[in-house]
Structure formats: C-alpha cells, structure tokens
Amino acid sequence: KIFLNLPTNFSSATPDQRLKTFQQQYRFVLDSQNNFQEHLKQTLSDIRRHRAEPTTLDDIIGDQRYECLRKTEIDKFLTRIQLLLNKSIFIEKLKNNHIKYINVSDVRPNQEIPMTIDDIDVVLKHTYSNENDSIILWYSSDRLKREEEDRYQQIYQELIWEVQHVEQRIKLVYIDFTYLKEKLEDFIIVRLP
Incomplete structure (x- = not known):
C-alpha cells in the first residue's frame, strides 16, 4: 500500500x-x-x-x-x-514553493571518485555562477533538518520571504547532502550574483 x-x-x-x-x-x-x-x-x-x-x-x-x-x-x-x-x-513541498531540489549524489561528475563537501561546493558554484538570475544555494541534510528543526524552519521561511519580496529575480536551490558520506555539520547558504 x-x-x-x-x-x-x-x-x-x-x-x-x-x-x-x-x-x-x-x-x-x-x-x-x-x-x-x-x-x-x-x-x-x-x-x-x-x-x-x-x-x-x-x-x-x-x-x-x-x-x-x-x-x-x-x-x-x-x-x-x-x-x-x-x-x-x-x-513536493519544495517544488510547490518554487525551490529546486538537487541531491549531491547527482552532482558528482564521476560516481566512482568520492567527493568532499568542498569539492561539491566548487562544482555547484561553477555550475550556477553562469546563471543570469541571482541564485541562493541552500546546503542541508535530513539529519540537520531533524536535529535542528527550528533553525531549519527559520531559514526556510526567511529564504521564501526573500525570494517573494526582493525585486530582482532569485532562484532558490535546495542541495541535499543526506546521502554523502561526509557529514554536513551546519546549514550553509551560498548566494551567487
């Protein structure tokens, strides 16, 4: 069922x-x-x-x-x-709020070579730095979301508000580090012009 x-x-x-x-x-x-x-x-x-x-x-x-x-x-x-x-x-909730979801496992150019959080950060910044719109990359994981739910909700609300109330167009991208072996220690917000 x-x-x-x-x-x-x-x-x-x-x-x-x-x-x-x-x-x-x-x-x-x-x-x-x-x-x-x-x-x-x-x-x-x-x-x-x-x-x-x-x-x-x-x-x-x-x-x-x-x-x-x-x-x-x-x-x-x-x-x-x-x-x-x-x-x-x-x-689905992210999509409904116009937030793109990306799993870090899908970012790695070569699945055979392990990547660190820093490696993934470089790849993501390179990928999204060529966009015409401003981009906000939000690094998170299921563990962080669960262990720091209040902080997660606060960040979520602030980012949604920013996207809805700032004059310039902003794309919000949620980067899920859940399945990466290296543990993401804290939420990270990356702003790309």
Whole structure:
C-alpha cells in the first residue's frame, strides 16, 4: 500500500534509483513469500503422508532464503520506504514553493571518485555562477533538518520571504547532502550574483 503513495518519478536520479531498488526488493519479498508458502504447503502435505518429519518445518522456517520475511527485516524495509515517502513529500513541498531540489549524489561528475563537501561546493558554484538570475544555494541534510528543526524552519521561511519580496529575480536551490558520506555539520547558504 505504501508504494501507492510514492511518486513514479522524483526528478532526481538518486531518489529515483532508491525507488527502483525498493520496488525490486518488494518484488523479491513477494516472490520469497510465495515460495515460502508453497514450500510449507508441500512439506505439510508430506508430513501428513508421513513422507517428512515435523522438524522439517523448523528447517524451512530457519532457511536463509526466507530471511527477508522475518518481522525485523520487514520492519527495516518499511522504515526505509517510509523515509523515501517522507523525502517525496518534502521534495513536493519544495517544488510547490518554487525551490529546486538537487541531491549531491547527482552532482558528482564521476560516481566512482568520492567527493568532499568542498569539492561539491566548487562544482555547484561553477555550475550556477553562469546563471543570469541571482541564485541562493541552500546546503542541508535530513539529519540537520531533524536535529535542528527550528533553525531549519527559520531559514526556510526567511529564504521564501526573500525570494517573494526582493525585486530582482532569485532562484532558490535546495542541495541535499543526506546521502554523502561526509557529514554536513551546519546549514550553509551560498548566494551567487
């Protein structure tokens, strides 16, 4: 049911890839569940006909192939999907307020070479310095947003107000550092003329 609430496209490669991965994992879980049920059904039939011992059920239940069906694994999977759903709602809110969303994983020119926050900063400044309009880049992450929610809300409101009330045209771009290995320690606002 939760998949019905997820968008079909995030307009960002990283969340899109996560969605595809979750859809594949979900299909795998459904296939595993079908195989598990068939295996149990066949084994129960064999036990009734005295072709198998009841302890065979323990072997099936403990089989690593069905580990994804354990409650702890299902709960972890649902939590990750819920986080992606929350991300989709967040991205939609940004769009509704005319804020462009960019995931830093989509900025890296070469996915194989790890980049630091400073490297990404250079790439973003280079990319957006050629714009005709003024640009505000807002560096943030899910962790910062969660741990410093009041400050996040304050920055959000101030930037929205600025974009709406300043005479010159300003583009606001939210840069999401959530999936970068290096931890973004604080919100950063970069203004480019």
